[in-house]
Amino acid sequence: MLNRGSSLGGVLGTLWVLVSLLEVAIPPAQAQNAAPAAAPVKLGIVSFLTGPAAAPFGIPGRNGAEIMIEAMNAGKVPAPFNKVGFGGSNIEAKYIDEAGSAANVVTEFRNLVQRDQVDAVVGYVSSGSCLAVTPVAEELKALTVFYDCGTPRIFEEKSRAYVFRVSPHATMDSVAAARYLLAKKQDVTSYSGINQNYAWGQDSWRDFAGAMQVLAPKVTADKALFPKLFAGEYGAEISTLLTSKSQILHTSFYDGDLEAFVYQEQARALDKRMTILATTGEAAMWRLRDKMPNGTMIGGRGPHGPLAPDSDLNRWFQKIYTDRYSIPPTYPAYQMAMSLLGLKLAYEKARKGDAKPTTDEVAAAFKGIEFDGPSGKVKLAIGDGHQGISETAYGTYRFNKEKNEPEIVDIIRFPAECVNPPAGINADDWIKDGMKGAKC
Structure with missing residues (x-):
């Protein structure tokens, strides 16, 4: 028979074992107080x-x-x-x-x-x-x-x-487009444009035409067309462009508008009459593939994709x-x-x-x-x-039949300070003032 002291000792011993087991199962205090994971x-x-x-x-x-x-x-x-x-x-x-x-x-x-x-x-x-x-x-x-x-x-x-x-x-895209065009087609006498009728298209045409006036004042702008954004149908505009004697067609079309226009103009051979200069054309080249006209001058809104x-x-x-x-x-x-x-x-x-x-x-x-x-x-x-x-680049599109893939060749790179306005001067004023300070 155990006395009361022995019973108390047994109970305390049992409690000590249980506490030891719980310490194994439950993290120590310092772990519980560790810094929480950083907030997302x-x-x-x-x-x-x-x-x-x-x-x-x-x-x-x-x-x-x-x-x-x-x-x-x-x-x-x-x-x-x-x-x-x-x-x-x-x-x-x-x-x-x-x-x-x-x-x-x-x-x-x-x-x-x-x-x-x-x-x-x-x-x-x-x-x-x-x-x-x-x-x-x-x-x-x-x-x-x-x-x-x-x-x-x-x-x-x-x-x-x-x-x-x-x-x-966008000023960088348009100024570089003008510089690339004049580097590759020095005999150009006239150009036209088709751009979406909202801020992006209007600004793109304004900057391109302005840069052309500075860099080649004798080259004239003929047609300037501004169809509705996401119009998707360009029969009337293509008819108008077919009456132009321009050698170059500038477009800042993007998305489905660019793809729809390329399909529709090819059906009427507009690209055989004038070279397309597509400032955002790189975004469509992997989708259009051999449907993109060879010889199209292509930009990628900077040095991206094949231009990177x-x-x-x-x-x-x-x-x-x-x-x-x-x-x-x-x-x-x-x-x-x-x-x-x-x-x-x-x-x-x-x-x-x-x-x-x-x-x-x-x-x-x-x-x-x-x-x-x-x-x-x-x-x-x-x-x-x-x-x-940043710097930017333009090149000329062709579909490589041997590799069965699109490519951009004849790439020219333009330093950032060549095609972007300096700090404190807005783009339109910089172009109108002759793009002073451009470092090319």
Whole structure:
């Protein structure tokens, strides 16, 4: 028979064993008090997912975001972008369709910022969308990175605090187009244009015609046509162009408009009468293939796709994109990648320790940033440090029958300071004043 002391000892011994077992099963106090995982960075990604601009522009842009965010979260982007996520914070993306009216685009933007409380919005193909979103982004103090829209008006009409654009604006495309044309066809006497009737098309034609007046004042502009955006039917315009004696047809058509126009003009052999100069043609070459007229002068809104400089980062991006989607990346995918890399660097520059940086801190870090991405070097040198500039390139299209694939040949590269206006001068004034200070 056990006495009371022995019984108490047995109970205490049993309790000690149970506590020991629980210590094995439950993490120690210091583990429970360890710093929590870094809060995720929430991004709204906006691009055309439906409608005529989706297949050639919006979907490649969305795909570029998808593979870049996936690689960033896995820490698999080549150095110096190999830190996981945004400075250790996982990236969560919500994808939104840009299709719809400007009012609808603004409503969706407000929902992302106010309802979904994203940390930043990256997106927009249409210049109309960007012009509509810009004042709202400033009103809401919402960090916003435009990835494709080209109108120079974003940062010329007013200084911005929260809006950025890594991709150069449309003036670069038009000035470089004029320089390439005059380098390749020195005997040109007349040119015409067909451009969409909204900000992007109007600005593109204005800058191209202005650059031609500066560089070749004796070369005259003949027809200047502005069909409705996403019209899709160009019979009347083609009839008008067939009456012109121009040797060159300038077009900033993009998306389904460009593809529809190419099919329709070939049925009437317009490209046999005048050479097409397509400032966004690179985005359509992998879809049109041998339907794109040989000899078309092609731009890619910068040094993207076949116009991109050779580098480890570019080869990596081309491989992961082509492996995933079975088609090479075009310039919308490149522009999205460059925009996300710029935001990543700004976020990591602003971050101090484990604390998540504020919107104002990221915006301050983003201002004037400079880096090398898959498309080469970009620096936010104009628009008070909110607008990027880069070199660009143009070339001539041909379909290589032996390889059974499109290619761009006779490429000419133009330095950033040759085709972009200097800081503090708006594009239209720079061109009208003779493009003074251009360093070519």
